[in-house]
Amino acid sequence: MTNKFSKMAERILSIDIEDQEKIDRVYDALLKSSDSESFRILLELLSSGDVIHTQKAADTLALKGDPKYLPEIKEIREKLPARPGLRDYRQTVDRAIEILENIRNRSKCRCNLYALQNGYSNRYNPYEEQKEGFISIVKEDVHEKEYYTDYYCRCNFCGRRWKVTDEIGYHYTLYKWEEITDKE
Numbered sequence: 446m447t448n449k450f451s452k453m454a455e456r457i458l459s460i461d462i463e464d465q466e467k468i469d470r471v472y473d474a475l476l477k478s479s480d481s482e483s484f485r486i487l488l489e490l491l492s493s494g495d496v497i498h499t500q501k502a503a504d505t506l507a508l509k510g511d512p513k514y515l516p517e518i519k520e521i522r523e524k525l526p527a528r529p530g531l532r533d534y535r536q537t538v539d540r541a542i543e544i545l546e547n548i549r550n551r552s553k554c555r556c557n558l559y560a561l562q563n564g565y566s567n568r569y570n571p572y573e574e575q576k577e578g579f580i581s582i583v584k585e586d587v588h589e590k591e592y593y594t595d596y597y598c599r600c601n602f603c604g605r606r607w608k609v610t611d612e613i614g615y616h617y618t619l620y621k622w623e624e625i626t627d628k629e
């Protein structure tokens with residue numbers, strides 16, 4: 446189907462992948478735009494199946510935080526082809542769906558999502574969560590010899606406390622979220 450949005454998406458898809466700055470500028474503009482056009486273009490990019498652009502579009506849609514487009518995002522997710530890679534690029538789309546569903550459920554914070562993480566995943570980087578205003582990192586415990594760090598975090602909305610442990614992989618870092626329930 447050719448429409449003006451798919452043409453705009455095609456232009457974005459044709460940007461030289463080495464030109465990270467230009468790509469970041471484009472997604473930043475799509476993030477800041479509040480008109481429905483920006484969502485249409487992002488949905489086109491999401492459905493492209495391009496490993497980089499599908500993930501960037503998913504992250505941008507999650508940050509825009511409008512659950513209105515959930516049915517379309519889910520439909521696109523179903524049709525995305527598997528690609529060889531170290532991790533399934535479609536996980537980023539699953540994460541966006543999870544975040545938008547959480548917003549639709551009127552949750553202010555993401556504690557429900559952290560609690561859902563089963564062991565290590567690349568889904569919630571504590572620094573990103575802090576930057577987006579969801580949590581505060583209260584303390585960092587660096588285990589130099591074992592090459593990992595524990596981040597002690599507090600939710601800015603409900604006050605739940607989390608210990609996040611990272612695991613530096615070869616290509617990306619994984620995080621494990623555990624709730625702190627003691628009274629210390």
Ligand SMILES: [Zn+2]
Binds near residue numbers: 557603605
């Ligand atoms: Zn919370």
